[in-house]
Amino acid sequence: MASETNGEVTPAVAGSPWRLAWRRLRRNGVALAFLGLFGLIVVFCLAAPLWASEVAHTGPNKSHTLKKLHVGGEEREVVNREGKPIGPQWLEAGGRFFLGADGRLGRDEMVRLMYGGRTSLAIGFAAAALTTILGTLLGLLAGYYGGWSDTLISRVMDVIWAFPVTLLAISLGLALAVGGLQIGPLQLSGSSVWITILIIGGVYVPYMARPIRGEVLALREKEFVEAAEAQGAAPARIMLKELLPNLSSTIIVFFALNVANAMLLEALLSFLGVGVQPPNGSWGTMLSSGLDLLSSAPMLTYLPGTMILLTVLAVNVFADGLRDAFDPKSRLRIEAHSGLSAAESIEGIAP
Amino acid sequence: MGRFAIRRLIGMVAVLFAVSVIVFLVFNVIPSSDPAHRMAGRAASPRLIASINQEWGFDDPLPQQYLTMMEKVFSGELISYFGRENVDERILEGIPATFSLCAGAAVIWLFFGLLFGYLSAMKAGGPLDRALTIAAVAGLSMPIPFLAAIFLNYLTYKTEIFPSGEYVDLTANPLEWANHLVVPWITLAILYVGFYSRVLRSNMLDAMNEDYVRTARAKGLSERRVIRRHVLRNSLVPIVTLFGLDVGALLGGAIVVEGLFNVNGIGQYAYESLKNLDLPPIMAITLFGAFFIVLFNALVDVAYAWLDPRIRLGTSAQ
Numbered sequence: 205m206a207s208e209t210n211g212e213v214t215p216a217v218a219g220s221p222w223r224l225a226w227r228r229l230r231r232n233g234v235a236l237a238f239l240g241l242f243g244l245i246v247v248f249c250l251a252a253p254l255w256a257s258e259v260a261h262t263g264p265n266k267s268h269t270l271k272k273l274h275v276g277g278e279e280r281e282v283v284n285r286e287g288k289p290i291g292p293q294w295l296e297a298g299g300r301f302f303l304g305a306d307g308r309l310g311r312d313e314m315v316r317l318m319y320g321g322r323t324s325l326a327i328g329f330a331a332a333a334l335t336t337i338l339g340t341l342l343g344l345l346a347g348y349y350g351g352w353s354d355t356l357i358s359r360v361m362d363v364i365w366a367f368p369v370t371l372l373a374i375s376l377g378l379a380l381a382v383g384g385l386q387i388g389p390l391q392l393s394g395s396s397v398w399i400t401i402l403i404i405g406g407v408y409v410p411y412m413a414r415p416i417r418g419e420v421l422a423l424r425e426k427e428f429v430e431a432a433e434a435q436g437a438a439p440a441r442i443m444l445k446e447l448l449p450n451l452s453s454t455i456i457v458f459f460a461l462n463v464a465n466a467m468l469l470e471a472l473l474s475f476l477g478v479g480v481q482p483p484n485g486s487w488g489t490m491l492s493s494g495l496d497l498l499s500s501a502p503m504l505t506y507l508p509g510t511m512i513l514l515t516v517l518a519v520n521v522f523a524d525g526l527r528d529a530f531d532p533k534s535r536l537r538i539e540a541h542s543g544l545s546a547a548e549s550i551e552g553i554a555p
Numbered sequence: 556m557g558r559f560a561i562r563r564l565i566g567m568v569a570v571l572f573a574v575s576v577i578v579f580l581v582f583n584v585i586p587s588s589d590p591a592h593r594m595a596g597r598a599a600s601p602r603l604i605a606s607i608n609q610e611w612g613f614d615d616p617l618p619q620q621y622l623t624m625m626e627k628v629f630s631g632e633l634i635s636y637f638g639r640e641n642v643d644e645r646i647l648e649g650i651p652a653t654f655s656l657c658a659g660a661a662v663i664w665l666f667f668g669l670l671f672g673y674l675s676a677m678k679a680g681g682p683l684d685r686a687l688t689i690a691a692v693a694g695l696s697m698p699i700p701f702l703a704a705i706f707l708n709y710l711t712y713k714t715e716i717f718p719s720g721e722y723v724d725l726t727a728n729p730l731e732w733a734n735h736l737v738v739p740w741i742t743l744a745i746l747y748v749g750f751y752s753r754v755l756r757s758n759m760l761d762a763m764n765e766d767y768v769r770t771a772r773a774k775g776l777s778e779r780r781v782i783r784r785h786v787l788r789n790s791l792v793p794i795v796t797l798f799g800l801d802v803g804a805l806l807g808g809a810i811v812v813e814g815l816f817n818v819n820g821i822g823q824y825a826y827e828s829l830k831n832l833d834l835p836p837i838m839a840i841t842l843f844g845a846f847f848i849v850l851f852n853a854l855v856d857v858a859y860a861w862l863d864p865r866i867r868l869g870t871s872a873q
Contacts, residue, residue, distance in 0.1 A: 362570055368806045368841075370811065371806065375829065375837065378830075471698040471700065472699065475698075476810075476814070491701060495700065498704055499712045506704070509698060512698045512701065513697055516695075517692060520696050
């Protein structure tokens with residue numbers, strides 16, 4: 205009988221690599237659990253408008269400085285005279301100020317947390333998509349063409365690489381937050397979220413383009429590329445139809461890691477005041493404004509901080525599972541030794 | 556070797572040149588950061604602005620301004636726009652604090668990262684390994700300001716175990732120096748501890764399945780010797796690369812941590828200057844940071860060739 209290692213069927217009987225990967229992923233309970241957690245977080249954020257209109261009856265940027273809550277005949281100030289915001293009310297006030305208010309402005313913390321999450325997630329995904337697309341494209345071009353285009357792309361990457369990532373992102377963030385961005389017909393005001401997305405997406409490109417280029421260099425020498433070339437396929441066709449499918453597992457894993465990194469950088473930039481601009485909130489800006497009230501209302505820091513931590517953790521663990529699923533060789537190699545799954549097969553994601 | 560060194564040196568200078576041009580452009584393309592207007596204050600007369608422009612050379616063509624600035628960076632005459640202080644002196648003053656912060660953090664993350672990675676690999680699959688793996692991913696996923704907030708709230712505000720920031724010179728009081736820096740060190744190191752332990756763990760597990768390890772075992776070497784001489788040694792080579800690159804780029808992390816804990820070093824100076832859009836210090840600090848990144852990149856290449864005799868610098872410089 206064909207060998208069955210760890211209950212896995214040999215490729216001879218199994219379907220496509222995708223199916224194989226899916227089968228392996230399905231067996232990875234931890235990865236799926238964290239995917240579930242991520243799903244819950246996404247649902248939590250997507251439900252923001254619903255909660256805001258049906259339960260909290262307020263918006264994320266609406267201030268309630270002078271408002272008083274009536275809870276069972278008792279009157280509670282949203283922001284007291286010393287400027288201290290009200291604590292969590294849970295359901296006592298009918299869901300209003302479920303997690304309390306966010307500071308002097310007396311905005312509903314729960315509503316802000318949900319809306320802020322939408323911003324953070326959107327930035328994470330959009331920036332990761334940008335990094336992934338640019339990184340793949342540049343890696344493909346540099347690796348496949350070689351010669352001067354490789355030299356040009358690699359040198360540009362070297363220069364970006366030579367910047368301290370945070371310093372580059374902060375410089376760009378500050379410059380653009382003040383002046384906005386104008387390239388031809390495209391015009392972005394300084395407070396646009398797109399500026400943050402462009403910056404975060406941009407600074408991580410070399411960290412992805414380099415490994416992709418390396419993989420392309422190896423793939424280029426394979427027979428199937430030679431065969432395609434012999435058939436007279438154009439370079440674009442070879443890159444898209446021959447090379448890209450072979451890079452897909454790397455790209456998917458990278459995308460997940462990019463989301464995690466982008467969300468962390470968003471938190472850092474917003475914390476420094478050069479990411480998402482007020483009054484819009486993200487978990488990063490909430491973390492930053494919460495720090496001012498750290499000793500009197502630590503929840504305002506812990507809540508957004510925990511949300512970032514959980515989201516990034518979920519994405520990281522799931523990305524690990526994906527990597528194991530797509531790279532059975534390293535997984536099997538390690539499983540043979542340890543019975544555990546975690547292989548760093550991708551280099552280049554330096555923190 | 557000689558040719559390699561020269562090529563490498565030229566490359567380093569070229570990268571630094573490009574970095575300086577980019578920083579200069581970023582801060583000169585933005586209209587609202589026009590320094591003369593900002594220096595003159597709100598209700599400035601056109602005459603005042605003109606005289607500031609004249610004095611600081613803001614009217615000169617951009618390439619000329621760039622050259623003047625670079626000349627001043629290297630002759631130590633660079634003056635900041637807003638504090639009107641000597642930039643190079645401020646940077647030199649900040650070096651002890653920033654260096655203490657970075658070096659301490661690097662020692663901590665190297666020690667704990669390697670320790671945890673080693674333990675994890677040796678006990679692979681066991682409960683210790685699982686716990687360490689979870690901790691490592693959590694460390695990787697931790698937003699630095701959040702971690703700093705937890706430390707500040709519990710260790711500084713509530714219990715007053717550790718003082719808040721403020722750099723104390725090592726030569727003045729070594730004990731206070733460490734006491735003030737230990738929380739910033741941990742904050743800066745934690746992400747790398749997670750990363751390094753994971754890298755070492757998987758490197759060691761990979762190495763354990765190599766033929767040379769099987770051969771070593773077959774020769775009858777003790778398990779300890781196999782691990783020390785064959786597994787660990789080969790697993791540490793990539794760590795050297797990573798470590799070099801990460802230490803070189805640490806200034807970026809230092810900006811945030813110094814800001815959070817009020818460590819008065821280069822990072823905090825960078826942050827202040829960024830807030831004021833004060834180009835001269837930003838230029839000098841970015842060059843300073845980029846210099847270390849480029850330098851450590853080169854050092855890593857040399858170290859690599861030394862550790863791995865298969866790599867010959869002259870031929871494999873690509």
